[in-house]
Amino acid sequence: MGLGLIAGLVFYFADLKRRGQAGEGAVKIVFSALICGVIGSKIPLLFEGYGWGVLLYGKSIAGGLVGGMFGVIAVKKAFGIKLKLGNAIAPSIALGMAIGRIGCFLNGCCYGKIAGWGFDFGDGYLRLPTQLFESAFHLAAFIFMLSIRGKVKTPGILFKLYLLAYFIFRFFNEYIRENPVIWHGLTVYQIICGLGAAYISLALLKGRKNGREQRRERGWRAAAKRESV
Numbered sequence: 112m113g114l115g116l117i118a119g120l121v122f123y124f125a126d127l128k129r130r131g132q133a134g135e136g137a138v139k140i141v142f143s144a145l146i147c148g149v150i151g152s153k154i155p156l157l158f159e160g161y162g163w164g165v166l167l168y169g170k171s172i173a174g175g176l177v178g179g180m181f182g183v184i185a186v187k188k189a190f191g192i193k194l195k196l197g198n199a200i201a202p203s204i205a206l207g208m209a210i211g212r213i214g215c216f217l218n219g220c221c222y223g224k225i226a227g228w229g230f231d232f233g234d235g236y237l238r239l240p241t242q243l244f245e246s247a248f249h250l251a252a253f254i255f256m257l258s259i260r261g262k263v264k265t266p267g268i269l270f271k272l273y274l275l276a277y278f279i280f281r282f283f284n285e286y287i288r289e290n291p292v293i294w295h296g297l298t299v300y301q302i303i304c305g306l307g308a309a310y311i312s313l314a315l316l317k318g319r320k321n322g323r324e325q326r327r328e329r330g331w332r333a334a335a336k337r338e339s340v
Contacts, residue, residue, distance in 0.1 A: 112211045119207030126199045136192040143186035144179040144200070151178015158299045172208065172245075173281055173300045176274060177307055179204075197270025198260055205253035205273060212246035221245075223287045241288045248280050265318075271311050278308040 120141070127137050152175035183200075186192065215221040219232040223239025230240050256269050263269060282304040290298040297305075 112214045115207040115209070115211030115214065118210055119203040122206055123199055123203035126203070127196065130199065132194065132196065132199070134194075136190070136194045137196060139186050139190060139192065140183055140194065140196055141200070143182040147182025147185070148175040148179030151175050151181075154178070155299045155303060158293060171300065172211075173278075173303045173307070176204070176277065177303060180274065195266035197267030198263060201269040201273040202253050202256040202260070205249045205256065209246050209249035209253060212242045212249065216240060216242035216246070222289055224289055238289070239287050241284060244284060245281075248277070252276065268318075271315055271318075275308055275311040275315070278304040278311065282308070 123141060124137075149170075152170040152172065155171040155174040187194075212221075216230075221242050222232045223229065223241035223244075225236045226239050227237070229237040232238055252273055256273065260269065282301050285298050285301045285304075288298075290300060293299050294302065
């Protein structure tokens with residue numbers, strides 16, 4: 112997990128330097144994401160009945176991503192930061208998660224259900240290596256975002272799309288993970304991912320609507336300018 116965090120931060124600041132966006136606002140954004148991400152990573156575990164001791168050692172990636180997302184929103188509003196750094200943050204997170212989930216595999220946590228093949232994580236049963244499945248997802252997302260980011264024109268859009276893809280992936284990955292069901296056949300992580308996917312989808316639709324209105328307004332202004340000439 113430490114290696115994943117370091118790799119993500121190094122990539123983030125190197126990418127911002129390349130873009131010419133490395134400044135105080137970028138630092139505030141990433142550290143608010145980290146702090147709120149840590150807080151968010153603890154909350155889902157309380158719903159699984161682990162007790163307050165989990166605050167010392169437990170973590171949830173789904174909860175961490177949601178906490179980090181709202182942490183960035185809060186710090187930008189608090190300090191009036193206008194920077195949109197999602198296109199740099201998204202691949203940084205994906206790289207860190209790809210490495211971090213290998214740590215989960217080596218630690219023997221976050222494993223899958225008992226199956227006819229897999230790995231023994233200490234209880235004598237072969238279990239699906241869901242940690243490696245997730246690591247592969249994040250690595251694929253990292254490579255894909257690197258391949259298209261030069262073509263992406265909308266600031267911050269990669270972060271929203273990455274989160275939406277992860278929430279969908281994690282929702283279905285939960286069906287083969289060994290996590291307790293808490294409500295109507297769903298785990299706490301499926302509930303978080305469902306709500307997260309709905310929120311991101313609404314944000315994307317709102318952004319698309321605002322974009323159309325801005326383009327229409329620019330068209331009206333250009334037409335008015337031509338008529339005045």
